[in-house]
Amino acid sequence: SIIADDSNPSLYTNRAMARIRLGLYDSAISDCHESLKLSGGNLKAYFILSQCQLAIKDFDGALQSALQAHRLCVETNDKSLGPVTNQVLRCKKERWEDMEKRRIREGQELENEVIAIMERERDEMLATCDNDLDKNQVIEEWNHKIDVLRATFEKSRAASEKKREVPDWAIDEITFAIMVDPVVTKTGKSYERASIMEHLRRHPTDPLTREPLYPHELRPNIQLREACREFLEQNGWAVDW
Known part of the structure; x- marks a missing residue:
């Protein structure tokens, strides 16, 4: 054809x-x-x-x-x-997951590189020791430093590797951003106030049902607004999601 x-x-x-x-x-x-x-x-x-x-x-x-x-x-x-x-939401989710995997991989590579450097320095110091007592002291000191470093990386990893995911209820389906001032339509669907108002300026209809919808019919969703606020307070990374 x-x-x-x-x-x-x-x-x-x-x-x-x-x-x-x-x-x-x-x-x-x-x-x-x-x-x-x-x-x-x-x-x-x-x-x-x-x-x-x-x-x-x-x-x-x-x-x-x-x-x-x-x-x-x-x-x-x-x-x-x-x-x-x-x-759009699927793209954002998979993009975020890819960034997380890359961040974790790069963190592990950095840890391995730093430990390798420390082990080389330890071995160089061991080569200058004249007796077993000095060698044991060097080994003990450097192994302790390496253990502390590993523990620090692990602690950081445990905190940052928690599942970072934006719940669907917090996302405005017009702009795909986290809602700050959500309003609810006659059908019970919530949107960010600014985005639904902009939509209604162009098309005075409900984005889902295509039925007539006017600004005065929107109502603040106070419970959802509070939930979004709490989520952002606990997940600052989501601001730029």
């Missing part, structure tokens, strides 16, 4: 979806880019592109593509906002 009509962006996204099922992610990514060249506002192309980038662990690219798809959803009031929102 593409050979017969290479100017149809939908043909490229359709082929990209087929290639995803075959695990041909690089080829699928190429198809998405071709589709976007023909139609820069192609929501489907960005959505598929994000899935492919996530599969090859291009976490930053996947997140940016998902955010582009979300932006187009909001601008066009598209009904696929739910799946696109889930893709």
Whole structure:
């Protein structure tokens, strides 16, 4: 079909979806880019592109593509906002987990390097000792230093390796940020006040149901606001999530 009509962006996204099922992610990514060249506002192309980038662990690219798809959803009031929102959250989660794994690995490598340096210094001092008494003293002193270092790294690791995860209830599904001043709609769904107000300025409808929704119908979610505040106090890292 593409050979017969290479100017149809939908043909490229359709082929990209087929290639995803075959695990041909690089080829699928190429198809998405071709589709976007023909139609820069192609929501489907960005959505598929994000899935492919996530599969090859291009976490930053996947997140940016998902955010582009979300932006187009909001601008066009598209009904696929739910799946696109889930893709954005999935990208953020996997990106964070990858960063955590890298941080842990780099910390372990640093610990090993420092201990190796200390062991070399210990061995150099041992080579200058004239008797067993001096050698035993050097060994005892340096082994104690190494044990203290290991304990320090382990203590730091135990504190930092606690599962860092932002609960779904704290996330605003319009901006994907932690909510600070959540409000609740008629259907019981909560959003950050600023983001839902901005949405209503463009589209006076409920983001989920598409039913009419007006600012005066929003109500403060005081309980959720307090929960978000407590979460941020205990998890300062989540501010830049």
